[in-house]
Amino acid sequence: MDFERVRRHDPVEVTDAERRAAVLAPIVDRGGAPHVLFTKRADHLGSHPGQMSFPGGGVESGDADLTTTALREAREEIGLRSEEVDVVGRLDDIRTVSEYAVSPFVGTAPDREYVPSDDEVAEIAILPVSELTARANYESERRDHPHYGEIRLHFFHVDGYTVWGATGRMLVQLLELLTDWEMPAEVDRVVDPDADLPV
DSSP states (O other): OHHHHHHHOOOOOOOSOSSSEEEEEEEETTEEEEEEEEEEEEEEEEEEETTTEOOOEOTTTSSSSHHHHHHHHHHHHHHOGGGEEEEEEEOOEEEEEEEEEEEEEEEOOOOEEEOOTTEEEEEEEEEHHHHOGGGGGGEEEEEEEETEEEEEEEEEETTEEOOHHHHHHHHHHHHHSSSSOOOSSSSSSOTTTOOOOOO
């Protein structure tokens, strides 16, 4: 795991979005092997219900900066205290279909039991990096998006979970910075805009 590459990364920022959010990608050392912590969003949420995500959410008026937002949300969603996190860097901002600009932060977190917030989180999944980077567990497709035109969607299938969407896009960059994994140059398939998703 090359945290130095994350520390040196100069993130591309989105500066013209009306709504801002931040997430934390927690890296957990479990049994000497790196893992990534994800949350599964509760089914009753209005946006992206049931999808895998990183702890995070929208900026609130009391947040000093985007790092504060990510850490506050991680505390609220899974009980991860800010003093337990070593924030090592930041990935590129991304725009989401819900019209947010999301700033992803990367930090190390302890291997312990986390408690999901009933309001927002259905499950917490801590997935091994070795499985996330396995070629057999990754697929991608190209399709037309009604707002963004032609896009590439990424799908990571590990331990019965599928990480995709905005979190999948973040995970691609996270793995490319932290490991020697590289996104395959070619997509696995090109599909129609209304084709079923492999989730």
